[in-house]
Amino acid sequence: MKVYLRFTRVLILATMLAIFSIGCNNEGTNLNLDGKWAGDWRSSITRDNGNISGILTQNGNTISGEVVITGSPCFEYGNVSGEITGSTVRLTLTSSQSSIAFSAANATSTIMRGKYEVKHTGTICDGDKGVFTIIKQ
Numbered sequence: 410m411k412v413y414l415r416f417t418r419v420l421i422l423a424t425m426l427a428i429f430s431i432g433c434n435n436e437g438t439n440l441n442l443d444g445k446w447a448g449d450w451r452s453s454i455t456r457d458n459g460n461i462s463g464i465l466t467q468n469g470n471t472i473s474g475e476v477v478i479t480g481s482p483c484f485e486y487g488n489v490s491g492e493i494t495g496s497t498v499r500l501t502l503t504s505s506q507s508s509i510a511f512s513a514a515n516a517t518s519t520i521m522r523g524k525y526e527v528k529h530t531g532t533i534c535d536g537d538k539g540v541f542t543i544i545k546q
Contacts, residue, residue: 440493441518442467448543450478450525454536457481461543463489470494476502483527483534484509498523507531511541519545 447462459480466473470493478484484504491500491511498521500511513523520542527537 439518440467440496440498440516442472442493442498442516442545445546446521446543447546448521448541450480450539450541452537452539454538457537458539461541465489467493472498472500478502481534483507483532507535513541 442465445462445464447460449458450461451458457480459478461476461478463476464474472489472491472493474489475486476489477486484502487502487504487509489500489502489511491498493516496515496517498511498513498516502509502511507527507529509525509527511523511525513521516523522542523540525539525541527534529535
């Protein structure tokens with residue numbers, strides 16, 4: 410009887426660990442960010458705001474694509490690259506002038522909301538920060 414109870418406890422523990430490990434599997438692979446995206450951005454420092462659109466391609470947890478930005482005195486378009494970690498998406502837009510770091514926590518396969526920060530422009534946009542929302546089309 411003791412052997413049976415010990416076996417039952419071990420079996421229950423093993424089942425619980427298996428269920429827990431499945432639930433904690435890499436969440437990033439659950440997001441499907443392939444496709445056309447469009448939305449808007451708004452600076453929290455200046456009155457600048459505009460639209461953002463582009464096409465993203467996902468390969469596992471890696472993202473790449475091209476983005477067009479309107480309303481910015483410093484950016485019009487650029488290539489993006491980044492990664493998915495859990496439900497957080499981090500993208501960097503690079504252009505001939507500089508880069509913009511985008512970060513969206515709690516992203517889904519249909520919407521990303523987050524913050525951006527302009528890096529190393531040497532222009533009036535250097536250090537600009539704000540928010541963005543993009544929706545899968």
